[in-house]
Amino acid sequence: MPVFIDTYQSLLKQCILENILLIIVSKKQSVNDILTLYHVGQKDFGENYVQELVEKQGQLPTDIRWHFIGHLQTNKVKYIAPFIHLIQSVDSISLLLEINKQAIKNNRIIHILIQIKIAIDDSKTGLLIQDLDSFLNEAKNCSNVIINGFMGITSLTNNEEQIKKEFYILYTLFNKYKSTPFNILSMGMSNDYTIAIKTGSNLIRIGSLVFGTR
């Protein structure tokens, strides 16, 4: 598979100028292609599948910051708990509690984002906004979890107005809770990151733009 270094570097430049954290989504990409980007300075990578992540983590430099961005089953938290940098896809109280439990076991603090459901299609997961308060209440008892913000995925559509609307919902919610350390708004992938940045995102998750289509 190709790695589009020029595209990566111009994207990175934009992100630095606008104070946005660039996560390179390396799911289904080879260890070698990840290393190519690592060697030009990229340290934050996102993965969707636990087994794939654990295998790659074992083969790659230890200063890579791994972000988990896929649907996470509670029974698999234990495999990533020893090293994960940020779990961006926490969408239920049971998952939160399991992450806290595994964080304690590993004597670590685990940082998370709450994935909020903003897409109107049923296929996209995420915590419903109406369940946010009870989630945050539970989180008060989680000694080893720090919530750093929100993550959202828009509907699979080309309708820019719809995408804008969905990002805006999360941006508005984020502004209600924004503080230290609740200061990350993870919105935007290859096809919608421009709109996401305009709508206040400060972390984008980019795969196919840099690696080509999977």
Ligand SMILES: *Cc1c(COP(=O)(O)O)cnc(C)c1O
């Ligand atoms: C795959 C994935 C991405 C990257 O998608 P691209 O369209 O390849 O940029 C970003 N976020 C999540 C949650 C993903 O699953």
